[in-house]
Amino acid sequence: MRVRPWAALRWVxxxxxxxxxxxxxxxxxxxxSVQTILAGASLPLLVLALSTVLAxxxxxxxxxxxxxxxCGPPPGLGRMLRLIFIGQMGNSLxxxxxxxVARAALVGPQTGGGFxxxxxTLLAExxxxxxxxxxxxxxxxxxxxxxxxxxxxxPGWLRGPLVGLAALTGGLLALLGLAAIPGRPADRLLAALTxxxxxxxxxxxRRWLAGLGLxxxxxxxxxxxxxxxxxxxxxxGLAALTxVVTLAALDIQTPGWSTWLVLVTGYAVNFLPxxxxxxGLFEYACILALxxxxxxxxxxxxxxxxxxxxxxxxxxxxxxxxxxxxxxSWGRLWSGPLEDxxxxx
Numbered sequence: 001m002r003v004r005p006w007a008a009l010r011w012v013x014x015x016x017x018x019x020x021x022x023x024x025x026x027x028x029x030x031x032x033s034v035q036t037i038l039a040g041a042s043l044p045l046l047v048l049a050l051s052t053v054l055a056x057x058x059x060x061x062x063x064x065x066x067x068x069x070x071c072g073p074p075p076g077l078g079r080m081l082r083l084i085f086i087g088q089m090g091n092s093l094x095x096x097x098x099x100x101v102a103r104a105a106l107v108g109p110q111t112g113g114g115f116x117x118x119x120x121t122l123l124a125e126x127x128x129x130x131x132x133x134x135x136x137x138x139x140x141x142x143x144x145x146x147x148x149x150x151x152x153x154x155p156g157w158l159r160g161p162l163v164g165l166a167a168l169t170g171g172l173l174a175l176l177g178l179a180a181i182p183g184r185p186a187d188r189l190l191a192a193l194t195x196x197x198x199x200x201x202x203x204x205x206r207r208w209l210a211g212l213g214l215x216x217x218x219x220x221x222x223x224x225x226x227x228x229x230x231x232x233x234x235x236x237g238l239a240a241l242t243x244v245v246t247l248a249a250l251d252i253q254t255p256g257w258s259t260w261l262v263l264v265t266g267y268a269v270n271f272l273p274x275x276x277x278x279x280g281l282f283e284y285a286c287i288l289a290l291x292x293x294x295x296x297x298x299x300x301x302x303x304x305x306x307x308x309x310x311x312x313x314x315x316x317x318x319x320x321x322x323x324x325x326x327x328x329s330w331g332r333l334w335s336g337p338l339e340d341x342x343x344x345x
Contacts, residue, residue: 033298037250041306045249049242053310056238060084063128063231066224067121070217072112082322083107089319092312106326113214120179120215127176128232130169133267136236136260137165165268180219239263246307250299258293265289282308 061080068074075083083103090099100122108115218225243259265285286304287297295303323329 029301030298034302037299037302042249045245049245049310052238052242053314056235057084059231059234063228066228067124067218069224070221071117071214075110082325085315085318085322088315092315113211116208116211117215120212123172124176124216124218127172128229130165130172132232132236133264134165134169136264140260175216176219179213179216250302252299252303254293254295262286262289
């Protein structure tokens with residue numbers, strides 16, 4: 001297989017970032033202290049943390065069902081869970097979050113509008129997550145955090161992700177609003193912009209955008225929109241609870257705001273080009289976030305290692321099981337999910 005130059009460059013950047021993050025995470029670490037913290041972890045609390053991770057996945061499945069209703073009756077909760085585990089496993093093993101593309105391709109044949117409509121629902125999902133993440137960041141900025149960057153409410157390294165998240169979320173929310181406007185002014189704008197193109201390209205582009213627009217038309221169904229928003233709030237709340245329980249399991253004392261800082265820092269890492277499973281970057285993000293709360297490097301690293309295992313473990317174990325239940329092989333799953341981008345997968 002030929003490797004495109006941009007793909008090779010992306011892997012080089014990802015490896016350099018992972019190596020740098022791993023070096024920053026592990027330098028000057030007293031490993032006996034890390035081992036002592038890990039050995040003293042509370043097993044019942046770790047089991048509770050794992051249960052909140054699984055509950056978060058259920059909330060994500062319920063949210064995706066609500067988002068898919070704009071395209072017709074969604075699959076049952078069991079299949080939604082299987083597809084999400086497959087997607088999470090793909091995101092851990094493949095670059096550019098291709099696991100999300102895979103789950104859209106898998107649900108597309110059973111969805112009105114096909115693959116592109118399913119991708120539209122995933123964009124709506126990211127818009128909701130981004131909006132809630134942005135609200136949390138704004139709340140942290142308004143919250144007086146003692147000992148963080150002098151008199152400033154947020155660490156300086158978080159300003160860039162805040163701006164990037166605001167821009168991305170604003171763009172996605174604008175797409176949701178545009179798809180919900182009656183009369184489809186977007187169609188008229190697209191017709192004007194594509195008029196110089198050959199007719200066959202105009203028609204294909206319109207079909208593609210019609211499929212995406214269907215998946216993005218969440219705001220046309222207020223009941224489903226409120227349900228998806230409520231599920232998103234539950235997802236973020238359960239993720240924060242996972243952090244709280246994991247910190248308690250390792251007997252790490254931190255102020256309450258640090259739980260949310262860890263959460264949004266980990267979310268921002270998702271937008272960086274990373275190696276599979278975010279090895280190195282995830283742990284360094286936890287160290288940065290907890291350092292702002294006055295936590296030492298050793299307990300912060302122990303927390304990052306345990307939380308990474310809790311979050312990555314279920315997809316690694318249940319992803320292959322879900323593939324078997326769906327009758328999928330690795331080759332079929334990752335080769336050519338966009339065979340027909342006119343609307344089917």
